[in-house]
Amino acid sequence: MSESALVGGPARLGGALARPAARIGLGIVLLFLFLCAAAPLIAPHDPYEQELMSALQPPSSTHLLGTDQYGRDVASRVLYGARYALLAIMVGDGLALALGTAMGLVGGYLGGAADAVIMRVTDVLLAFPYLLLALIIVAALGASLLHSMIAIGIVYTPQYARLVRGQVLSVRQSDFVRAARALGASSGRIVLRHVAPNSLSPVVVMATLQAGSVVVETAGLSFLGLGAQPPSPDWGALLADGQNYFLTAWWIATFPGLAIFIAVLGFNLLGDALRREFDPRAR
């Protein structure tokens, strides 16, 4: 994504949603959020309840998406899994956004040694393939859902830092920032009141695009046994469960994977449309 060419504000949201793909994306994201909120109301069964007598049942009217090896209802587990995906977005994407934005604002506004140090830190973090970096962070912290989310948050931090820094460098030269400085506003006030709000739209675009990646990455870590632990109905953990049975009970792995794919597609379609609208060069 271009760092400096991203311009505009929330008013252009309508323009972005004019495309059918964007509306499909928004629809999927809204449905995802609705399912997260309504999971306890619409889940047909308790996602943790084991019924060993009805283990490995194929999809039927009683169990719409079948049951797993412990007789747990796959549909209910997939529904509750959406909440784990949302949690991953909130913690992982949120952490990356907060850390990266802070680093980008400080580096871009202060420049000099602070900027050089922050940029070298991002260089080093970007020197690792992203899943590898997540793996070694989880190795250090220990395998758990929270640690996998923190790891993914750290992995995506450099991208926000670079994006925000680029924005700040261009906003810093604008007349209204010069005016604020001439009026005697402090650096902190200029950054928080003038620079940060004017660098916001590209960050929102990136957060939407990264949300999909965060869902895939945290599910990937859970799939490897390094994220959510049993009996959590995290989508990646459900897939790992289903992997052992996929030749005889295809439904256990198929539906959680389909859920990941659709959710990620939704965020990607929406993010793509927002980027096209806010970044003239992406059109």
Added chain:
Amino acid sequence: MLDYLAGRFGQLLLVLFGVSVVVFVTMHLLPGDVATLLLGDRATAASLARLRHQLGLDQPVIVQYWRFLAGALSGDFGTSLRDNRPAFGEVLAAFPVTLELTLSALLLAVTIGVPLGVVAALKEGTWIDTAITTPTLFGVSMPVFWLGLMALLLFSEKLGWLPVGGMMPIGIHMARPTGLSIVDAALSGRAALVWQAVLHLILPAATLATIPLALITRITRGEMLASMHLEYVRTARAKGLPEGRVIRAHILRNALIPVLTVIGLQLGLLLSGAVLTETIFSLPGLGRLMVDAILARDYPVVQAGAVFVATVFVLVNLGVDLCYAVLDPRIRRQ
């Protein structure tokens, strides 16, 4: 060009130094230390202290880092806590499997993705363009670990066309001088083994290639469209050059420079994807080795693998940058 090379090389050393610091610091954040891991929770304080002294864990952190760095530079990361073999040796032994997998996937993604992107751009706005670009949207959203499982279910279980996993049928033994299964099979002189090696590689490579293929197709299409409307292309047409030559020599050649960078950047994606792909297809590669080492808390192997992969990744990125600088003189002047 020499200044550019020197600058890039300096950056490379700085980044590799940073990589060593990150790996060292991360491994020192561990709950408990290596001595406790080796001897278990029931070890006496005296035996723990003795082992810590032997391993140098009672030294100041800076001394420990220096020893780690000196070891890393000579390829000595200590021995695996699981089987007592040199950690770096295990990494080097697993690397060819990952290399073969990622290169095959990259080859698939480039040889299919670039032509598809070119065709989509030349047929912009037609049903052919839609037929190519719509699946790429799905491709970039696909979790590879799920796609791999579904591919196994369809092509191995239902259709029986391809093997379920591994690198060779069970019971077949052959010398592995290079570790690359197709090359080793070829060296053995048995055509049937080469065929088996290829069959075993098709599904993992195709699975891993999905996302890079989708990205390369989209980028190639975008760059082609951007180049098609530039003035020198109009000039070439005005001079009366045949359309085929305009496309090959003027549009494609310039569009491919940014595509090359994107292809280089895919390596990070491929190495990450290889971790998951190797798990699904039971391939004994570097990704699988790292995950097993983390689950078994075998930290020398984790450290050796992390430093090795990051170094390879950084060197490939440098190679791509240099290719880019050779192809586009403007980069050298920046």
